[in-house]
Amino acid sequence: MAIDTADQNTTYDAVIVGNGGLGLSLGLVLARRGMRVAVVGESTRPFAASVAAGAMNGCFGEVTPTLLRSEYGRRKLAMDVRAAARWDDWERLLVEESDESRIRSANGTVVILNTIGVPGIDTAGYASIRQALHDYKEPYEDLDPEDVEWLAPEPKSRPLKAMFIPGEHAVDTPALLRGLTTAFGRQGGTLIDSHVSGLRLEGNRVTGVDLRTGGSLSSDTVVLAAGAASHDLLAGVDAEIRDRIPSLVSGSGVSLLVRTENGLIPDSVIRTPNRAFACGLHVVPRGDGVVYLGATNEILPRPCATAAIGEINLLLSGIRQLRADLVDGHIEKINVGNRPVPLDGYPLLGEAGVDGLWMMTGTYRDGLHQSPMLAEEMAARILGDAYDTDLDVFTPVRPPLQSLSREETLEVAVLHTMAVGVEHDWHLPEDLPPLIEEQFRRSFEQKLAEMESDFIPPPELLFFVEPEIESALRRYYDAYRNG
Missing domain, CATH: 3.50.50.60 (FAD/NAD(P)-binding domain)
Known part of the structure; x- marks a missing residue:
C-alpha cells in the first residue's frame, strides 16, 4: 500500500x-x-x-577478457551464474503474487561477432564468452549468421560469427x-x-x-x-x-523503444560482445511490434535525466548492424538511466x-x-x-579492489578509447589513428601520475575522469594511503 x-x-x-x-x-x-x-x-x-534497462539476463553474454583475467571479475561472474539459476522460481512466485502474466521476455540470446568492432575487444570478447560457457558447462550452439531470423544488417555490418545461448533471456522491466x-x-x-x-x-x-x-x-x-x-x-x-x-558515479545510459514498420520483432535477444566502455549493441523484443535498442554508457559524476543528442545518434547509427529497415521504424520512447558505478x-x-x-x-x-x-x-x-x-x-567499507595492473589498465583504456571512434564509424587518414592513440596513452599516463597513488581506477573511469570524479578518487585513495 x-x-x-x-x-x-x-x-x-x-x-x-x-x-x-x-x-x-x-x-x-x-x-x-x-x-x-x-x-x-x-x-x-x-x-x-x-x-531504462534492457534487462538482459546477461550472464555469459556480458563476459569480457578483463573480467576473466581478474579474481574479482571471476567472482562477479559466479554471482551472475548463481542469479541466473534463481530466475525460474523467482518469476513463478512473482507471477503468483501479482497481476502479471509473465516477467521475462525473449527466447534465449544470440551473440554476434560483426565487422564493426575491433579484434582486441569484439573478437577477444566473443572468445571469452565461449571460454566461460565451456568453463561452466553452459549449453550453447554455433549458428550460421545467415540463419539468424530477423537479423538483416547492411552489408558492411554483416556478422562473421554467431552463437545461441538458450538459457539467457531478458526481463520485461x-x-x-x-x-x-x-x-x-x-x-x-x-x-x-x-x-x-x-x-x-x-x-x-x-x-x-x-x-x-x-x-x-x-x-x-x-x-x-x-x-x-x-x-x-x-x-x-x-x-x-x-x-x-x-x-558512486553514474554510468549514464540512453536506450530507445522502437516500433518496427512491419511489426516484426526478433524472438530472442540479439547482441554484440561488450565494447567501447559500454554493454555492446543489443536489441531486446518487447512485444506488440516494439523492440528495445540499447545502450550507451557515459561515466558522469552525478546522475543525468536527459539524453545527449550524440548518444541518440550512436544508437541510431547502430541500427545498420542489426536490421537495415529499422530506419523506417518509429521511436516511441527515449529512456535515460543511471547505472551505479563504485570507484x-x-x-x-x-x-x-x-x-x-x-x-x-x-x-x-x-x-x-x-x-x-x-x-x-x-x-x-x-x-x-x-x-x-x-x-x-x-563489503562496502574496503580498500579499492584492484583488477588490473597499471600497464593493463592503460592498454585497456587506450584500446576502448580507439574503439569508440570505430563504433562511430570515423574516417581518418591512415597515419592519424596511431598518433591519436599515442596522445591518449600519454594523457592517461599523466592522469595516473597526477593522482600520486598506487591504486589504479578502472579503465572507464580513467577515460571519463573529470575534476569531480578525480577528487572523489583522491579522497578514497587517501583514506587507505597509509594502510
Missing part, C-alpha cells in the same frame, strides 16, 4: 531507500518473512537504472517493476512516494531516515539501495567511515560501518539480473540467517 508521508512518523522493522529492482526485491523478500518494511522512493524513479510493487503491497509492505533527505543517526547507530516531504521514518535497519545516489546519503556518517567506502567498479553489499546501516548497490550493469539472488542474500544477513560468505569481499 502507498501512504501520504506529509505527517508520517512511523516505525518499521526495516526501511529500504530506493524503489528500483533491487530495493523492491529486497523489500518483498523481507515482507515475505513477516517483517514490517517500508520502501522509499519517488514513484517516477527520475534517475533510476531500472526504468515494466512488468517486473509492476509485479514487484503489487506483490510487495500484498505481502503487507508499505511504499512511500518520497525522497530520503538524510539518515537519522545516534552515535554509531542508524535510527531511521528523514523525508524531503516532511516527517521521518524510524527503524534500526536501513538499507541504501538508491543506486548512484546512495553514497550521498552517507553525508551524516563520520568521515573516517564514509571516506573508506567507494563513492573501484565492484558492488557494495553488506554493513556500511554504522550499526543497522546496510548498502545494496553499485551493481553497475548487473543489478536487475542479480536482484533475486542479492535480495535473498541481503535478507539472510539482515535476519541473521546463514549466508554466502563469498560475497563478503564486496
Whole structure:
C-alpha cells in the first residue's frame, strides 16, 4: 500500500531507500518473512537504472577478457551464474503474487561477432564468452549468421560469427517493476512516494531516515539501495567511515523503444560482445511490434535525466548492424538511466560501518539480473540467517579492489578509447589513428601520475575522469594511503 508521508512518523522493522529492482526485491523478500518494511522512493524513479534497462539476463553474454583475467571479475561472474539459476522460481512466485502474466521476455540470446568492432575487444570478447560457457558447462550452439531470423544488417555490418545461448533471456522491466510493487503491497509492505533527505543517526547507530516531504521514518535497519545516489546519503556518517567506502558515479545510459514498420520483432535477444566502455549493441523484443535498442554508457559524476543528442545518434547509427529497415521504424520512447558505478567498479553489499546501516548497490550493469539472488542474500544477513560468505569481499567499507595492473589498465583504456571512434564509424587518414592513440596513452599516463597513488581506477573511469570524479578518487585513495 502507498501512504501520504506529509505527517508520517512511523516505525518499521526495516526501511529500504530506493524503489528500483533491487530495493523492491529486497523489500518483498523481507515482507515475505513477516517483517514490517517500508520502501522509499519517488514513484517516477527520475534517475533510476531500472526504468531504462534492457534487462538482459546477461550472464555469459556480458563476459569480457578483463573480467576473466581478474579474481574479482571471476567472482562477479559466479554471482551472475548463481542469479541466473534463481530466475525460474523467482518469476513463478512473482507471477503468483501479482497481476502479471509473465516477467521475462525473449527466447534465449544470440551473440554476434560483426565487422564493426575491433579484434582486441569484439573478437577477444566473443572468445571469452565461449571460454566461460565451456568453463561452466553452459549449453550453447554455433549458428550460421545467415540463419539468424530477423537479423538483416547492411552489408558492411554483416556478422562473421554467431552463437545461441538458450538459457539467457531478458526481463520485461515494466512488468517486473509492476509485479514487484503489487506483490510487495500484498505481502503487507508499505511504499512511500518520497525522497530520503538524510539518515537519522545516534552515535554509531542508524535510527531511521528523514523525508524531503516532511516527517521521518524510524527503524534500526536501513538499507541504501538508491543506486548512484546512495553514497550521498552517507553525508551524516563520520568521515573516517564514509571516506573508506567507494563513492558512486553514474554510468549514464540512453536506450530507445522502437516500433518496427512491419511489426516484426526478433524472438530472442540479439547482441554484440561488450565494447567501447559500454554493454555492446543489443536489441531486446518487447512485444506488440516494439523492440528495445540499447545502450550507451557515459561515466558522469552525478546522475543525468536527459539524453545527449550524440548518444541518440550512436544508437541510431547502430541500427545498420542489426536490421537495415529499422530506419523506417518509429521511436516511441527515449529512456535515460543511471547505472551505479563504485570507484573501484565492484558492488557494495553488506554493513556500511554504522550499526543497522546496510548498502545494496553499485551493481553497475548487473543489478536487475542479480536482484533475486542479492535480495535473498541481503535478507539472510539482515535476519541473521546463514549466508554466502563469498560475497563478503564486496563489503562496502574496503580498500579499492584492484583488477588490473597499471600497464593493463592503460592498454585497456587506450584500446576502448580507439574503439569508440570505430563504433562511430570515423574516417581518418591512415597515419592519424596511431598518433591519436599515442596522445591518449600519454594523457592517461599523466592522469595516473597526477593522482600520486598506487591504486589504479578502472579503465572507464580513467577515460571519463573529470575534476569531480578525480577528487572523489583522491579522497578514497587517501583514506587507505597509509594502510
